[in-house]
Amino acid sequence: MLNLAPYPTVLKPYGRAFVELARVREEILCLSGDLTRQTEIDLFQEEFPERFIHAGMAEANMISMAGALARRGFMPFVHTFGVFATRRPLDQIVNCVAYPNLPVRIVGFMPGVSSPGGPSHQAIDDVALMRALPNMTVVDVADATEIRQAVVAIADVPGPVYLRLKRGEIPIIFDHHHEFSLRHAHVVHDGQDVVIFANGMMLSSALAAAQTLEDVGVSVAVVNVPVIKPLDRQTIIETAARARAVVTAENHSIIGGLGSAVADVLAEEGLGRRLRRVGLADTFAEGAQSATWLFKKYGLATQDVVDAGWQVLGRDGVAPRAPVLHTPPGEYAPV
Amino acid sequence: MESSQVRELERAADLLRLRAVRMVAPHGFGYLGQVLSSAEVMAVVFAEGFRPGVDELVVSPGHYIIVAYAAGPELGLVDEASLATYGQDGSALEAIGTESSPVADITGGSLGQGLSSAVGLALAAQLRGESDRRIFALLSDGELEEGQVWEAAMFAAHRGLANLIVLLDANDSQVDGPVSSITTLEPLAAKWESFGWAAYDVDGHDVRALSHALGEALTQDRPAIVIARTSTAHGLSCLPEGADGHFIKISGDLIDAALAELEARRA
Numbered sequence: 001m002l003n004l005a006p007y008p009t010v011l012k013p014y015g016r017a018f019v020e021l022a023r024v025r026e027e028i029l030c031l032s033g034d035l036t037r038q039t040e041i042d043l044f045q046e047e048f049p050e051r052f053i054h055a056g057m058a059e060a061n062m063i064s065m066a067g068a069l070a071r072r073g074f075m076p077f078v079h080t081f082g083v084f085a086t087r088r089p090l091d092q093i094v095n096c097v098a099y100p101n102l103p104v105r106i107v108g109f110m111p112g113v114s115s116p117g118g119p120s121h122q123a124i125d126d127v128a129l130m131r132a133l134p135n136m137t138v139v140d141v142a143d144a145t146e147i148r149q150a151v152v153a154i155a156d157v158p159g160p161v162y163l164r165l166k167r168g169e170i171p172i173i174f175d176h177h178h179e180f181s182l183r184h185a186h187v188v189h190d191g192q193d194v195v196i197f198a199n200g201m202m203l204s205s206a207l208a209a210a211q212t213l214e215d216v217g218v219s220v221a222v223v224n225v226p227v228i229k230p231l232d233r234q235t236i237i238e239t240a241a242r243a244r245a246v247v248t249a250e251n252h253s254i255i256g257g258l259g260s261a262v263a264d265v266l267a268e269e270g271l272g273r274r275l276r277r278v279g280l281a282d283t284f285a286e287g288a289q290s291a292t293w294l295f296k297k298y299g300l301a302t303q304d305v306v307d308a309g310w311q312v313l314g315r316d317g318v319a320p321r322a323p324v325l326h327t328p329p330g331e332y333a334p335v
Numbered sequence: 336m337e338s339s340q341v342r343e344l345e346r347a348a349d350l351l352r353l354r355a356v357r358m359v360a361p362h363g364f365g366y367l368g369q370v371l372s373s374a375e376v377m378a379v380v381f382a383e384g385f386r387p388g389v390d391e392l393v394v395s396p397g398h399y400i401i402v403a404y405a406a407g408p409e410l411g412l413v414d415e416a417s418l419a420t421y422g423q424d425g426s427a428l429e430a431i432g433t434e435s436s437p438v439a440d441i442t443g444g445s446l447g448q449g450l451s452s453a454v455g456l457a458l459a460a461q462l463r464g465e466s467d468r469r470i471f472a473l474l475s476d477g478e479l480e481e482g483q484v485w486e487a488a489m490f491a492a493h494r495g496l497a498n499l500i501v502l503l504d505a506n507d508s509q510v511d512g513p514v515s516s517i518t519t520l521e522p523l524a525a526k527w528e529s530f531g532w533a534a535y536d537v538d539g540h541d542v543r544a545l546s547h548a549l550g551e552a553l554t555q556d557r558p559a560i561v562i563a564r565t566s567t568a569h570g571l572s573c574l575p576e577g578a579d580g581h582f583i584k585i586s587g588d589l590i591d592a593a594l595a596e597l598e599a600r601r602a
Contacts, residue, residue: 029462053458055490056486056489056490058483058486058489058490060447060448060451060482060483060486061451061454061483061486061487061490063451064448064451064452064454064455064483064487065451065452065454065455065458065487065490066455067441067452067455068441068451068452068453068454068455068456068458068459069455069458069459071440071441071455071456071459072455072456072459072460072463073459074459074462091445091448092445092448092451092483094445095442095444095445095448096441096442096448096451096452099433099434099442100434100441100442
């Protein structure tokens with residue numbers, strides 16, 4: 001079952017789920033790169049101070065240490081913003097974590113342009129960087145329900161995982177019947193004209209865009225793809241084969257992320273479906289006052305997903321308009 | 336130290352050199368200079384510090400793995416016959432050490448990362464209450480140019496990782512030439528001391544001095560570093576003047592001369 005936008009929200013679903021997991025998995029260590037409250041691990045620090053490690057503002061050292069700790073039977077969860085978790089210590093991730101295939105969990109917050117902090121803080125390439133590494137599992141979840149389940153699921157992955165998480169108020173899109181899977185993409189909604197593959201913060205946009213298109217008679221499938229690697233090729237092939245065209249939507253550069261991953265599959269299978277990728281169009285963003293403004297400026301709004309679906313089907317005329325939702329405080333709606 | 340002990344350690348160092356010449360010879364070039372400079376340091380560590388199965392060894396500059404391979408037969412970690420495959424296609428003895436390499440514990444090679452790995456191993460031992468386990472990390476002076484080394488140095492001192500001992504081969508050699516001509520690292524000992532480490536600055540070819548420094552380093556209540564001042568040409572007088580210490584070329588008559596010199600000294 002799905003909630004409808006605007007969605008109720010919760011605070012710190014990751015931090016809470018992580019503490020619960022740590023109660024039963026004593027090998028878990030928590031490393032912080034000087035962003036403890038911001039990455040919701042103040043909860044862990046309070047509960048398990050002896051398993052909490054301040055690595056300070058030294059991400060290279062933090063990642064390399066995490067690799068060594070994992071070699072000795074610990075399961076380190078490393079926390080910082082996505083940019084500092086991937087770009088800065090990339091070589092350390094390669095040599096100390098990914099090549100040795102160690103169970104280090106790299107948790108990067110503030111995906112894409114969810115941060116109005118400018119290029120230094122906007123992780124627009126983290127998925128591409130992590131996806132390029134052999135052995136790495138890459139996860140970008142959409143809501144609090146998925147976060148709670150993903151935290152538990154990744155603990156059993158034998159190799160390294162990159163978990164990409166939104167900060168702050170997290171929407172609840174799925175109810176408790178939802179089952180997050182590391183192996184299967186999730187067909188949220190089936191349809192025959194266009195299929196939208198989305199994940200992370202863009203799933204709610206995809207769902208809203210699908211409703212807008214359905215209202216004017218376009219049949220839309222929405223597939224949630226929280227695990228970009230290893231990719232569930234089969235679901236992508238099956239749903240794309242049933243549709244006439246494909247849209248991808250990600251809060252990330254269109255190069256190297258979900259859009260590229262789907263394009264690989266379509267081309268390799270010879271499916272010949274036209275594809276539009278919604279995401280940052282090979283550009284950096286800038287600092288601003290609000291993420292909402294950036295989502296609109298860089299083509300990540302619900303309307304942009306609607307337009308992509310409309311255009312990729314070759315429809316004439318103006319695409320339908322996505323409704324502007326009134327969002328009360330404490331609730332969440334896609335831009 | 337008895338003179339017979341000194342003699343044994345010097346012979347052990349020359350055995351490392353001898354095996355390194357044999358490993359590099361089929362290639363005609365290789366990381367021989369690194370063994371010439373670190374032979375005494377590693378001979379002393381393997382004789383008096385490192386306990387296989389208890390302690391852990393990190394070779395941060397992965398190309399120094401050749402010195403660990405050379406010591407492998409005595410440690411019971413490398414079959415002596417396999418040394419002949421060093422660096423060959425399909426060999427388990429990769430020229431730049433990885434975690435699949437015998438003797439050492441991590442993937443080295445991307446310089447500046449090994450100390451952090453050693454810190455992680457030392458922290459793991461501390462968290463597990465394994466107070467007897469010691470972590471030895473071989474570093475080279477050139478890689479101190481990497482900022483990550485100093486991140487790790489600060490963290491290690493902050494956490495009081497007394498089970499961590501760095502062996503620094505200060506051979507003043509990096510790819511582009513003498514380290515001192517490229518970046519000023521001095522004052523080395525004062526730098527490490529100011530970071531909260533115990534530092535011992537010694538002649539890295541003097542086994543007595545090394546043995547004493549290592550003994551001190553092992554009994555500190557904080558991380559310790561033995562700064563071994565060395566030369567990439569030490570112990571092989573037949574090498575031509577001005578040979579590139581980072582990547583020594585050795586072939587034909589020079590191989591025979593090197594083997595003869597080392598075998599004579601060990602006799």
